[in-house]
Amino acid sequence: MAILVVGSVAFDNLETPSGKRENVLGGAATHFSLAASFFTPVRVVGVVGEDFLPEHEAVLTSKGIDVAGIEHAAGKSFHWTGSYVENLNEAKTLATDLNVFGTFAPKIPDSYLDSEYLFLANIDPVLQLQVRKQLPKVKMVAGDTMNYWIADHRANLEKVLKELDVLLINDGEARMLAGEPNLLRAARKVMEMGPKALVVKHGEYGASAFFCDRSFADTTHITLPFRAPAMPLEEVVDPTGAGDSFAGGFYGYVASQPKLTPAVFRKAMFYGGVMGSFAVERFGTERLQHTTKDEVEERFRLFQEISHLELEA
């Protein structure tokens, strides 16, 4: 089934230990869409400026991604400048130019209204909620957020959390949101705020899923947490979009399956890790643009291999 994703489509200036790049296509919705497109149809809601050219649109449309919901506005696209030179595990934001994103008011094309899966990428919770309210019939809602919204836009964020089936954030965000250093206790507190499942991304150490004691979607109760591995990588060229690509792989797989069972959730965690591991191998969207479905399946098997207890000797 199709996923509707709302979020940023942007250009990034990036500096990592592997080099520098300017005006690279990026944004949470872009990374998410590319990763999810390997599994299911994707529809994007976002806004771009006059610098978003046909060649950029083609990066999405060549993967079958529906761009009818990308509004073209006068001015420049959202632009982010970040550096990973000091720490490959944490982006240092050097500049954020919202440009056309500063007045973004998401509009849902009629052709998107039957979307059953909604992903609220990391944007202002007010916008996340606006989109949610325009899609009363969605079957499942997943979303992301970040420290900025947790710290300074808490009341709005709490309204979004009540709408979520699955929240995908990283360790630091989970601990900050709960005000609790212990991850298991933090996860419970976060789920009391609304999400029925919480996926916590641990960067190079994989990801954990936690489940509340209410059922959601077609799933009966899952109570045990789940740990998915990450692939030890020889070289991380650019971590930008790793989390969005994880979310895209995760949610894309979920949406591709007839029913959300515990096994589907677990496989989705693995596919999330797979897509995140591809994303960081090149700058921007470069690697995901050139990844094949065969490579995805091959890496999925590798993830299984490196974490499966019973290995044939």
Add this chain to the structure above:
Amino acid sequence: MAILVVGSVAFDNLETPSGKRENVLGGAATHFSLAASFFTPVRVVGVVGEDFLPEHEAVLTSKGIDVAGIEHAAGKSFHWTGSYVENLNEAKTLATDLNVFGTFAPKIPDSYLDSEYLFLANIDPVLQLQVRKQLPKVKMVAGDTMNYWIADHRANLEKVLKELDVLLINDGEARMLAGEPNLLRAARKVMEMGPKALVVKHGEYGASAFFCDRSFADTTHITLPFRAPAMPLEEVVDPTGAGDSFAGGFYGYVASQPKLTPAVFRKAMFYGGVMGSFAVERFGTERLQHTTKDEVEERFRLFQEISHLELEA
């Protein structure tokens, strides 16, 4: 088969968010031995002072641990004072009183000379090497070290590394030893220094195993890395000894098996995580003293459950 472990038997003063304890039995050899004793006979080589009473010895002997190699010297036992109040993931050393450990010269009892498995716990590499040389017939050698020896006793440590089949250290130590931030590349560099396998402990995120391209023990080549999960715990009372308990569970299981196969190595990683997860639930050795074999097997199954891809729905 019996494991001979050489390392510290000590008393600790501990401060954690859960409280304070004084003169708690500790030391790397103590934690290692208790964890390994669930799987295989263990023989300890170490030194204690006059404050090491029959009640302390009974903690070890009640688990069948052979203490013939624990020398009783005049003076006080090794004493460590540490705090985890600021950061539960990293011990802050407040005081280290070597006492009788300062002049420790390991002596191997004749009854230990047939030991096939040797574990060199985290002590001066000079002592690790002395013990290794006294046991020319051991079948497998595993060991640990720490930042202090890596930084200031490198030449001696390098001699020890050449003797190791398996080195068990944490992320920071692996990166420091290799001078390389990327874990996969760091692992390769470390294995070039001697160890045929490297187990890197990630604390609450589990552990990774890396293998060189030479075979060791009865194992044919294993080349893929392996990721084992950790158990998300509600409460970590005292992290002291978690790494030693991991090593004890890991190596104890290895030594209990007729042959080191890839599957045995993987299960050993899980048992390491299991023993580490018990160790931190109470102060000092308290939890491991009162753990049953049934609890160990139950938690092993839980580790399998939380990381196994195919879950019965």
